[in-house]
Amino acid sequence: xxxxxxxxxxxxxxxxxxxxxxxxxxxxxxxxxxxxxxxxxxxxxxxxxxxxxxxxxxxxxxxxxxxxxxxxxxxxxxxxxxxxxxxxxxxxxxxxxxxxxxxxxxxxxxxxxxxxxxxxxxxxxxxxxxxxxxxxxxxxxxxxxxxxxxxxxxxxxxxxxxxxxxxxxxxxxxxxxxxxxxxxxxxxxxxxxxxxxxxxxxxxxxxxxxxxxxxxxxxxxxxxxxxxxxxxxxxxxxxxxxxxxxxxxxxxxxxxxxxxxxxxxxxxxxxxxxxxxxxxxxxxxxxxxxxxxxxxxxxxxxxxxxxxxxxxxxxxxxxxxxxxxxxxxxxxxxxxxxxxxxxxxxxxxxxxxxxxxxxxxxxxxxxxxxxxxxxxxxxxxxxxxxxxxxxxxxxxxxxxxxxx
Amino acid sequence: xxxxxxxxxxxxxxxxxxxxxxxxxxxxxxxxxxxxxxxxxxxxxxxxxxxxxxxxxxxxxxxxxxxxxxxxxxxxxxxxxxxxxxxxxxxxxxxxxxxxxxxxxxxxxxxxxxxxxxxxxxxxxxxxxxxxxxxxxxxxxxxxxxxxxxxxxxxxxxxxxxxxxxxxxxxxxxxxxxxxxxxxxxxxxxxxxxxxxxxxxxxxxxxxxxxxxxxxxxxxxxxxxxxxxxxxxxxxxxxxxxxxxxxxxxxxxxxxxxxxxxxxxxxxxxxxxxxxxxxxxxxxxxxxxxxxxxxxxxxxxxxxxxxxxxxxxxxxxxxxxxxxxxxxxxxxxxxxxxxxxxxxxxxxxxxxxxxxxxxxxxxxxxxxxxxxxxxxxxxxxxxxxxxxxxxxxxxxxxxxxxx
Numbered sequence: 001x002x003x004x005x006x007x008x009x010x011x012x013x014x015x016x017x018x019x020x021x022x023x024x025x026x027x028x029x030x031x032x033x034x035x036x037x038x039x040x041x042x043x044x045x046x047x048x049x050x051x052x053x054x055x056x057x058x059x060x061x062x063x064x065x066x067x068x069x070x071x072x073x074x075x076x077x078x079x080x081x082x083x084x085x086x087x088x089x090x091x092x093x094x095x096x097x098x099x100x101x102x103x104x105x106x107x108x109x110x111x112x113x114x115x116x117x118x119x120x121x122x123x124x125x126x127x128x129x130x131x132x133x134x135x136x137x138x139x140x141x142x143x144x145x146x147x148x149x150x151x152x153x154x155x156x157x158x159x160x161x162x163x164x165x166x167x168x169x170x171x172x173x174x175x176x177x178x179x180x181x182x183x184x185x186x187x188x189x190x191x192x193x194x195x196x197x198x199x200x201x202x203x204x205x206x207x208x209x210x211x212x213x214x215x216x217x218x219x220x221x222x223x224x225x226x227x228x229x230x231x232x233x234x235x236x237x238x239x240x241x242x243x244x245x246x247x248x249x250x251x252x253x254x255x256x257x258x259x260x261x262x263x264x265x266x267x268x269x270x271x272x273x274x275x276x277x278x279x280x281x282x283x284x285x286x287x288x289x290x291x292x293x294x295x296x297x298x299x300x301x302x303x304x305x306x307x308x309x310x311x312x313x314x315x316x317x318x319x320x321x322x323x324x325x326x327x328x329x330x331x332x333x334x335x336x337x338x339x340x341x342x343x344x345x346x347x348x349x350x351x352x353x354x355x356x357x358x359x360x361x362x363x364x365x366x367x368x369x370x371x372x373x374x375x376x377x378x379x380x381x382x383x384x385x386x387x388x389x390x391x392x393x394x395x396x397x398x399x400x401x402x403x404x
Numbered sequence: 405x406x407x408x409x410x411x412x413x414x415x416x417x418x419x420x421x422x423x424x425x426x427x428x429x430x431x432x433x434x435x436x437x438x439x440x441x442x443x444x445x446x447x448x449x450x451x452x453x454x455x456x457x458x459x460x461x462x463x464x465x466x467x468x469x470x471x472x473x474x475x476x477x478x479x480x481x482x483x484x485x486x487x488x489x490x491x492x493x494x495x496x497x498x499x500x501x502x503x504x505x506x507x508x509x510x511x512x513x514x515x516x517x518x519x520x521x522x523x524x525x526x527x528x529x530x531x532x533x534x535x536x537x538x539x540x541x542x543x544x545x546x547x548x549x550x551x552x553x554x555x556x557x558x559x560x561x562x563x564x565x566x567x568x569x570x571x572x573x574x575x576x577x578x579x580x581x582x583x584x585x586x587x588x589x590x591x592x593x594x595x596x597x598x599x600x601x602x603x604x605x606x607x608x609x610x611x612x613x614x615x616x617x618x619x620x621x622x623x624x625x626x627x628x629x630x631x632x633x634x635x636x637x638x639x640x641x642x643x644x645x646x647x648x649x650x651x652x653x654x655x656x657x658x659x660x661x662x663x664x665x666x667x668x669x670x671x672x673x674x675x676x677x678x679x680x681x682x683x684x685x686x687x688x689x690x691x692x693x694x695x696x697x698x699x700x701x702x703x704x705x706x707x708x709x710x711x712x713x714x715x716x717x718x719x720x721x722x723x724x725x726x727x728x729x730x731x732x733x734x735x736x737x738x739x740x741x742x743x744x745x746x747x748x749x750x751x752x753x754x755x756x757x758x759x760x761x762x763x764x765x766x767x768x769x770x771x772x773x774x775x776x777x778x779x780x781x782x783x784x785x786x787x788x789x790x791x792x793x794x795x796x797x798x799x800x801x802x803x804x805x806x807x
Contacts, residue, residue, distance in 0.1 A: 021696040025429075025689045032685050064518045076509070076518070104468070104655050111653040113468040249516030251509045278679060281436050282686035285429045289693040292425040296700050 001324075008325035011297065022293040023333035029283035030337025030377055035344040036279055037369055040272040042349070042362040044265065050190065051261040054132050057093075058257040059232050061086060061218040061239070064250065076243075076251025078215040085242050086218055089235045091226040096125040097215035098133070099205055105198070106174040107163040114157075115197035118205040119143045132219045132257075135199060140169035140184030143199055151180045152199045155357075158185035162196060175200075176208040188357050228256040283376075286333070287384040294326050294388035305392055306400025315393040322389035323382055330381020334374050412729040415701070426697040427737035430780055433687035434741025438776050439748040440683055444676040445767040446753070451668055462537060462661040463636050465491060465622040465643070468654065483656060485617040490642050491624050496635040498627045501530035502619035504609050510602065511579035513570040519562070521580070522598075523606040526550040533625060538594055540603070545574045545589035552605055556580070557589040560599040580604075581612050632660040687780075690737065691787040698730045698791035709795055710803025719796040726792030727785055734784015738777050745776075 012019040063076040083097045099118040104111060117133060120126045126145040129135075135142055135152070143152050157167050167173070171182045180200065189195055206212065222231045236254040240247065298305070305318055345363035352361040416423045467482050483502070491500045504523040509516050525531045531550065534540070540547070540557075548557055556578070563572050577584050585604065593599055610616065626635045640658040644651065702709070709722055749766035756764045 017699055018696055021692055021699070025692045025696075028685060028689050028692075032682065036682075102468075104653075106653070113655070245516070246514070249511065249514075251516065251518055275682065278436065278440075278682045279685065281432060281683065282689045285432050285686045285689040285693065288425055288429050288432075289689065289696060292422055292429075292693060292697060295421055295425065 001320075004321050004324045005328070007321060008328050011301075011325055012328065015297075018293055018296070019329065022289050022329055023336065025286035025289035026283070026330055026333025026377060026380065027286075027337030027340060029279065029286045030334050030373060031341035031344060032279040032282060033276055034338050034341025034369065034373055035348070036272070036275050038342065038345040038363045038365050039348060039361065040268075040275070041366065041369070042345075042364045044268055044272075045364055046190070046359070046362055047264070047268075048261060050134060051257060051264075053134055054257050055221075056256070056258050057222045057224070057228055058132055059220040059222065059228055059235060059254060060132075060257070060260065061220065061235060061252060061254050062216065063252050078218050078252070080213040080215075081242070082239055082252075083215060083218050085238050086220050086235050089220070089231060089238055091223045091231050091234075092220050093223045094124050094128045094221045096120050096128040096132075096219045098129050098217050098219065099202065099209070099211070099214070100193075100216040101205070101209060103175060103205075103208060107167055107171065108165050110163045112162060115193045116205065117194070117197065117199050118202040119145065119147070119199055121145050121202050128219055128221055131221075133194070134189055135194075136187040138185045138187045140182070142184055143201060147183070147201050149178070149180055149204060150183045150201065151175075152184040152186060153182055154186050154195045154197045155188040156195045157198065159188075159357075173198075178204075178208070180204070188359075190360065228258065232256050232259075283380060287330075287380045290326050290329050290381055290384035291388060293329070294322060294385050295391070297325070298322065298388050298392040301392075302395065302400050302403040305395050306397050306403065309395070309397035310401065318395075319389045319393040322392050323385050326385025326389070327378050327382040330377045330379070330384070331374065333381070334377020337377070338370060338373055408725055408728050409732075411725060412732055415705070415729065416732065419701070422697055422700070423733065426693050426733055427740065429690035429693035430687065430734055430737025430783065431690075431741040431744060433683070433690045434738045434776055434780050435745035435748060436683040436686060437680055438742050438745025438772065439752070439766075440676070440679050441772055442745070442749040442766045442768050443752055443764070444672070444679070445769070445772070446749075446765045448669060448672050448676075449767050450763055450765065451672065452665060460660075460662050460665070461626050461628070461632060463497075463624040463626065463632060463639060464659045464661065464664070465624070465639060466620065466657060466659075468657050482618045483622050484619060486646070487643055487656075488619065488622050490646055491622055491639055494624075494635065494639050494642050496627050496630040496638060497624045499529055499533045500622060500624040501525050501527075501533045502606075502622045503534060504606065504613075504615065504618070505601075505620040506609060506613050506615070508581050508602075508612065512572060512576075513568045515568045517567055520601040521556075521609055521612075522601050522603050523609040524548055524603055525606050533623065537623065537625070538598065539592075540594065541592045542589040543592045545587070547589055548603065548605055550605065552588070554583070554585050554608055555588045555604065556585045557591050557603040558587055559591050559601045559603070560593045562600070562602065563590045583612065632662055636660050687783060691734075691783045694730050694733050694784055694787035695791060697733070698726060698788050699794070701729070702726065702791045702795040705795075706798065706803050709798050710800050710805075713798070713800035714804065722798075723792045723796040726795050727788045730788025730792070731781050731785040734787070735777060735781040737784070738780025741780065742773055742776050 061078060061082065063078060078097065080097070083095055086092065087095045097120060101116055102113050103116045105114045105116075106112075120129050123145045126143070130142060137152070138155065138158065140152070143150060151173060153167055153173075156162050159166055167182060167185075169182050169184060173180045173182065186194065186199070220231070220235065222228050232254045236250065239252060239254070240250055243251075245251070308318065342363075342365060349361050349363040353359065465483055465487065485502070488500060488502045491497060502525065504521075506521050507518050508521045510519045511517075525534060528550065535547070542557065543560075545557075548555055558572055572578070572587060574587055574590065577586050579585075580602075585608075591599070591603070604612075624635070624639065626632055636658045640654065643656060643658075644654055647655075649655065712722065746766075746768060753764055753766045
């Protein structure tokens with residue numbers, strides 16, 4: 001085997017330009033695939049980490065929406081009543097209701113429609129709402145259950161001049177002709193709704209909206225050691241009974257945070273597979289390039305093959321010689337491709353983080369990715385070499401020697 | 405030139421296997437790009453056709469939204485019957501109508517679904533505008549009359565696909581938000597989103613959702629010859645004045661259908677660009693394959709080149725010879741690639757029509773075909789330049805000595 005690798009290397013070196021061009025074909029494809037996978041995986045990792053911060057013990061209850069349209073109030077909307085029902089479910093540690101609405105906000109003589117979330121009025125509820133929404137203070141402080149006429153603004157409002165200039169702690173916003181003082185700014189979350197939005201006390205929001213008891217979402221935290229799926233089912237049953245609805249006819253839905261992340265990952269994986277599939281076409285083309293090079297190589301070395309056979313080489317030996325050569329072409333192309341792909345995704349990471357803030361995107365290179373791609377490149381090389389190698393192996397010694 | 409072609413074809417035929425493999429590289433890449441472009445174009449056509457049903461002469465007025473955030477949030481600004489009157493009075497507006505879109509629960513055969521209900525205005529001229537602009541027509545049964553009470557029309561999606569254990573039937577009753585409604589008509593296909601809805605008279609939907617005078621959106625049609633953007637400005641000014649709002653502080657938006665179409669096309673263009681960009685990588689790889697083949701070809705034909713030079717061929721002749729050869733390699737690959745790409749997108753079209761109904765039609769413009777051919781020829785030519793230059797610079801004596 002070592003002998004065959006040496007021979008293959010010698011042959012590759014003899015036709016340097018051809019080998020280089022053949023490998024170029026492989027490594028462009030590999031680089032594209034590696035860059036796409038490492039960026040995709042990085043994006044997924046970042047988002048999954050956000051979900052993890054929410055914790056697997058959370059349950060979300062909300063009204064069902066008709067598919068395809070947004071901006072409409074759904075029939076099965078949540079209210080104080082559902083919040084109480086959810087509280088009564090066994091193994092519930094804490095519940096909280098949050099309102100999300102688009103409201104007109106004025107600052108620096110500019111008006112914008114922003115997405116606003118409410119902070120509940122008891123401390124325990126407020127703590128849960130803060131945890132599931134990943135509100136973290138950047139400057140100043142977060143809202144507590146006792147605050148009134150105060151707001152906390154999203155990252156972009158404080159840093160991206162949403163209102164023409166950056167808003168700061170101590171600034172005053174005008175919402176529905178009422179003054180609100182900024183007491184804190186939020187850290188960047190990557191969720192455009194929250195980053196461009198703000199948070200205000202529930203009572204303020206109810207007054208502005210003239211909304212007495214509706215909630216957009218009800219969050220529940222389960223006690224430790226219980227299965228959130230089971231608790232979610234209990235909650236669903238309780239609300240169903242309270243609303244006199246039959247199973248399968250609910251106008252609301254109860255999801256665990258694990259279910260949410262799973263459905264997100266499903267969609268994300270499909271998108272990623274489509275992208276990688278298209279990029280993989282270039283690998284196919286690169287493989288065809290290897291096949292072509294190997295056929296040419298067999299043709300050029302017909303006499304050589306004849307000589308080898310005349311002095312006792314078996315068909316198998318010839319086959320392996322050529323297979324090793326094409327696998328090496330693939331492997332070398334693959335290795336360079338991994339390096340270049342990693343370079344591309346690192347540059348993309350740098351550019352994105354420079355323009356959208358640090359930690360937005362992370363390119364990751366799991367060991368499986370690197371080894372997987374290397375093995376894949378060897379396989380592409382070897383498979384592309386099979387037909388040419390077979391042809392070489394099946395040459396008749398006499399015919400081969402006569403060839404010129 | 406003819407001699408060049410004959411020579412080139414002769415040499416390509418001599419190494420038929422290599423020629424085929426080299427062309428295959430280009431074929432795959434071109435096929436992928438052609439399929440992606442034709443499907444993307446088809447999708448853009450389908451979306452534009454939907455909008456063109458609405459027509460470029462329409463203006464849409466609705467409450468301002470934050471543009472993102474979780475579902476279920478209301479818009480802060482509302483539009484209502486008073487705004488509709490203002491729009492109707494605006495000079496340059498020929499007709500206007502308001503519509504309510506609201507999700508409701510529909511119960512039938514012991515199953516409940518959350519479905520979108522859209523309202524039909526009762527006033528005759530308003531109703532004609534809505535029906536005309538949305539191509540509303542029945543496939544079975546009848547349209548709603550303004551005098552109808554508690555009757556609904558069922559969107560294409562809900563009577564052609566299984567949503568309830570029993571099929572919905574004309575004359576049958578369904579429970580909507582707990583009240584009885586009779587199905588009087590099945591709607592023909594209107595287009596993607598709008599087929600997933602039911603329609604009822606405005607009065608019924610208002611009662612059902614306890615909505616006295618608000619609309620989800622207002623639609624205005626402008627007088628022929630007027631510019632939509634100018635009329636949109638006038639409408640915006642009129643409503644602003646009525647609401648005592650300052651410019652830039654409106655809680656509503658006025659959009660022309662033109663603006664809607666172009667913003668959709670921009671998004672579609674970006675998505676398509678990314679896909680095609682990734683697919684182009686494979687054409688680049690195919691081009692490198694051509695370059696490789698041409699280098700090999702120059703190497704193999706060193707003696708031949710020497711002979712040609714010895715009997716008087718110029719550097720230029722040799723250069724052209726090889727560039728034409730690689731150009732033809734590229735173009736043949738491109739031509740076959742176009743055919744295969746055509747087949748691919750037709751297959752996707754068939755598959756999507758089987759799965760989702762008649763929404764996607766692959767589009768093949770002659771620009772696409774000519775462009776792809778030209779592109780593959782250029783790729784071939786460019787890939788051939790370096791090998792061809794190497795061939796043309798060979799010294800005749802050296803070349804002849806080569807073996």
